[in-house]
Amino acid sequence: MEVVSTRQELDNYLSGLRKRGIKIGFIPTMGALHPGHISLVSRSVEENDYTVVSVFVNRLQFNNNKDFETYPDSREEDIKLLSESGCDLAFFPDPEVMYPAGYSKVKLDLGELNNVLEGPMRPGHYDGVVQVVYRLFDYVKPDKAYFGLKDYQQCLVIKLLRNAFFPHIVLQFCETSRMENGLAMSSRNLRLSAEGIKRAGQIYKVLETIKKLSDHIEVADAIKYGRHLLKEAAIETEYLELANADTLQAGKKWYRKGKNVVLIAVYIDNVRLIDNIIF
Ligand code: AMP
Numbered sequence: 001m002e003v004v005s006t007r008q009e010l011d012n013y014l015s016g017l018r019k020r021g022i023k024i025g026f027i028p029t030m031g032a033l034h035p036g037h038i039s040l041v042s043r044s045v046e047e048n049d050y051t052v053v054s055v056f057v058n059r060l061q062f063n064n065n066k067d068f069e070t071y072p073d074s075r076e077e078d079i080k081l082l083s084e085s086g087c088d089l090a091f092f093p094d095p096e097v098m099y100p101a102g103y104s105k106v107k108l109d110l111g112e113l114n115n116v117l118e119g120p121m122r123p124g125h126y127d128g129v130v131q132v133v134y135r136l137f138d139y140v141k142p143d144k145a146y147f148g149l150k151d152y153q154q155c156l157v158i159k160l161l162r163n164a165f166f167p168h169i170v171l172q173f174c175e176t177s178r179m180e181n182g183l184a185m186s187s188r189n190l191r192l193s194a195e196g197i198k199r200a201g202q203i204y205k206v207l208e209t210i211k212k213l214s215d216h217i218e219v220a221d222a223i224k225y226g227r228h229l230l231k232e233a234a235i236e237t238e239y240l241e242l243a244n245a246d247t248l249q250a251g252k253k254w255y256r257k258g259k260n261v262v263l264i265a266v267y268i269d270n271v272r273l274i275d276n277i278i279f
Pocket of ligand 1: 028029030031036037039040146147148149150151174175176177178184185186187
């Protein structure tokens with residue numbers, strides 16, 4: 001595996017491959033890699049000739065400076081995990097590589113996606129995601145790009161970005177990898193206490209319970225029961241909502257099969273965790 005940090009080095013490796021029609025798969029990450037990230041890498045390795053992973057903690061997408069400053073940095077472990085996973089090229093750019101002086105911001109209207117769920121809770125977050133993924137797509141020019149369904153709203157944002165600027169890139173949205181107790185793997189889990197990790201197992205259990213209840217009770221009652229279970233587990237809920245899986249508009253009635261997504265954000269040990277279930 002090659003490890004590069006400049007755009008020139010990236011081009012040196014990729015431009016020849018592109019000319020030869022080699023299929024390039026790409027996974028953007030912020031590092032502190034865990035098996036969830038690696039599942040995306042493995043899928044790309046299966047589906048492409050060459051896999052590129054970027055590791056860049058993108059300041060623009062943090063609406064909370066402390067969150068940015070305390071974001072875990074584990075470059076050496078990340079390189080080891082990536083080289084064992086079949087990744088061909090790891091890209092660790094410095095901020096000035098991603099955002100050179102005088103760079104121009106891309107404009108993308110996210111419409112209602114900015115006004116629901118994560119949108120109002122994290123002002124500027126998706127604009128920051130758009131800026132970095134636009135530039136990464138432009139640098140890497142992949143055939144396929146891989147994102148996790150754990151960040152469901154982000155997947156819809158990326159779809160808008162792809163449709164507007166990169167229609168030739170195939171997007172693959174991948175299942176959430178979970179710990180044994182159901183907790184979605186996340187770099188943020190590193191900040192949870194052992195007791196917090198145990199308690200956080202309730203998050204996905206509640207989502208599964210709501211899915212089961214959708215067969216026989218109304219949306220409002222299922223959500224109310226979910227909130228009750230979370231409260232019982234002493235979990236502070238920021239939101240727990242049913243939405244349409246295509247638009248993320250809030251739903252009062254269950255949608256048809258495959259179009260329901262219940263999304264959740266909670267705080268445990270002062271760590272903000274998100275998850276969802278699609279059914
Ligand atoms: P991040 O490093 O948090 O920006 O995540 C990089 C990519 O990995 C994003 O597309 C995430 O949605 C995805 N990802 C993060 N956690 C998981 C997980 N537990 N399972 C699958 N994909 C994940």
